[in-house]
Amino acid sequence: MTAPTSAPDSASSAAPNILLIYTGGTIGMIEDAHTGALVPFDLSHLMENVPKIGRLGYHISHEQFNPPIDSSNMNPAHWKALATMIADAYDTYDAFVVLHGTDTMAYTASALSFMLKNLAKPVIITGSQLPIGEIREDGTENLITALQIAAARDASGAPRVQEVAISFGRHLWRGNRSTKVSSTNFGAFRSFNFPSLADMDLHITYHDKFLLHPEPSAAFKLEAAMDDAVGVIWLYPGITENVLRAQLENEQAKGFVLRTFGAGNAPTESWFTRALADAVKAGKLIVNVTQCPAGGVEEKRYATGDALAQAGVVSGYDMTCEAALTKMMHLFGQGLAAADVAQQMQVALAGELTRP
Numbered sequence: 001m002t003a004p005t006s007a008p009d010s011a012s013s014a015a016p017n018i019l020l021i022y023t024g025g026t027i028g029m030i031e032d033a034h035t036g037a038l039v040p041f042d043l044s045h046l047m048e049n050v051p052k053i054g055r056l057g058y059h060i061s062h063e064q065f066n067p068p069i070d071s072s073n074m075n076p077a078h079w080k081a082l083a084t085m086i087a088d089a090y091d092t093y094d095a096f097v098v099l100h101g102t103d104t105m106a107y108t109a110s111a112l113s114f115m116l117k118n119l120a121k122p123v124i125i126t127g128s129q130l131p132i133g134e135i136r137e138d139g140t141e142n143l144i145t146a147l148q149i150a151a152a153r154d155a156s157g158a159p160r161v162q163e164v165a166i167s168f169g170r171h172l173w174r175g176n177r178s179t180k181v182s183s184t185n186f187g188a189f190r191s192f193n194f195p196s197l198a199d200m201d202l203h204i205t206y207h208d209k210f211l212l213h214p215e216p217s218a219a220f221k222l223e224a225a226m227d228d229a230v231g232v233i234w235l236y237p238g239i240t241e242n243v244l245r246a247q248l249e250n251e252q253a254k255g256f257v258l259r260t261f262g263a264g265n266a267p268t269e270s271w272f273t274r275a276l277a278d279a280v281k282a283g284k285l286i287v288n289v290t291q292c293p294a295g296g297v298e299e300k301r302y303a304t305g306d307a308l309a310q311a312g313v314v315s316g317y318d319m320t321c322e323a324a325l326t327k328m329m330h331l332f333g334q335g336l337a338a339a340d341v342a343q344q345m346q347v348a349l350a351g352e353l354t355r356p
């Protein structure tokens with residue numbers, strides 16, 4: 001990672017101090033002259049391509065992953081590096097903007113929301129569908145808007161946004177409620193179970209009642225340890241006992257997110273419920289999250305869901321899979337026992353779930 005560059009001379013001392021962190025992704029990519037494939041380029045080129053940034057009048061310093069990566073290569077070690085970069089610079093800067101590939105942006109946003117405890121400053125993540133160096137692209141607007149949101153203050157002078165959020169296209173979404181919904185649309189993200197935090201049209205309109213605020217007395221702290229001994233099991237009609245048990249009985253795994261049907265339903269055949277009950281008895285945590293993009297788990301609604309609850313499967317309510325998985329990694333990473341992780345999975349730690 002490179003050292004931060006100095007702030008632009010034109011910015012006044014009252015201007016916000018923003019740390020821009022470039023991790024990689026399409027926003028900063030350029031076509032390789034020989035292969036035609038998109039490859040990441042250096043952040044200084046990105047800044048050259050967006051001279052308008054200077055007109056904002058902010059103090060902007062930057063750091064970057066070295067080398068920048070396609071977000072398909074992101075893993076918990078990268079999340080830890082990113083969260084640590086933010087925590088180390090927390091007192092120096094007013095706000096943080098992270099440039100990130102769209103493919104796994106929702107996972108990173110979710111992971112950061114659990115790692116950066118009692119956040120009182122904006123961490124705004126953005127990227128783009130087309131590289132900033134192209135003639136027609138969405139990266140310039142996404143970057144400028146993310147910087148403006150990061151710089152926004154309320155009437156008392158406090159940061160308007162005090163959480164990890166994804167700013168993309170026309171909306172600002174809570175990071176741990178977001179999901180990538182399109183590989184082509186300029187509105188690549190949606191949060192199906194929570195309203196937008198702001199909408200970007202002619203004006204940026206904030207929906208203050210949905211914004212998170214930390215406990216005033218709680219100090220910011222970094223909890224970056226993640227345990228990757230977890231997994232996701234996706235149900236489908238025709239899943240067999242062998243396939244299911246091969247996953248559940250993996251000795252390395254401590255817990256699973258179970259992607260169920262509809263309101264949290266699954267087959268009621270006895271081999272199925274027995275396989276889950278056996279895994280729970282063996283100490284594994286299984287959290288029920290629906291495959292539906294919108295809505296959540298209501299285990300008692302149908303007998304098919306109730307059977308899961310009887311087997312010891314825990315409801316993930318309306319959490320996204322991205323949030324449930326990274327939350328489980330985070331909680332096991334803090335050294336909690338499965339029973340405590342189970343209890344915490346059902347409590348909102350960073351606005352990631354709503355209990356009915």
Ligand code: ASP
Nearest residue numbers: 025026070071101102103
């Ligand atoms: N593959 C790219 C990435 O996620 C796609 C993007 O940036 O939109 O890094």
